[in-house]
Amino acid sequence: KSGFVSIVGRPNVGKSTLLNRILGEKIVAVSDKPQTTRTVIRGIVSDEASQIVFVDTPGIHAAKSRMNRAMVDAAYGAISGIDLLLLVVDATAPRDDAFVREVATKAGAPVFLVLNKVDLVEPKERLLALIASVSRLHPFAEVVPISAQTGGNVERLVEVIRGRL
Ligand code: GDP
């Protein structure tokens, strides 16, 4: 089993933190400033049975400068020719339904909606309500709540990804 998995989403939602967590080492620049990740970066997770190539991307945002436009193009480029898309959203940020629908619709592969930063979401009922409402936006293959920072549910996410490849 092997496959390409892209990680996309708005700037600052935690894409690079997630990839670092998955890879178990700090190879991708993480910061609290948007656009820390300026290029597409790959990381490979292998075990006896599978090899998953992860593609981290610059955040997708309204591009004003030419350089920003190139970054957004790189992120959208990572949506094509892949086996699975991880669309990461920040569970603590305002909802951005039009964006989620647009990216999910453009993807030519199954989409996992990854709700990140759930360590900051209290109480649990709020998280359950959020999961229920984002699930209605698109026929996602999975909706997975995680905390890239604490590692919560990240191993399970990788297991579910493996199961899909
Ligand atoms: P990217 O722009 O999507 O790659 O986002 P980064 O991975 O650079 O993270 C942006 C900011 O969010 C950093 O300050 C991270 O430490 C923080 N962050 C990422 N994941 C989590 C999480 O699960 N919980 C919390 N509380 N903060 C997070």
Ligand code: MG
């Ligand atoms: Mg990044």
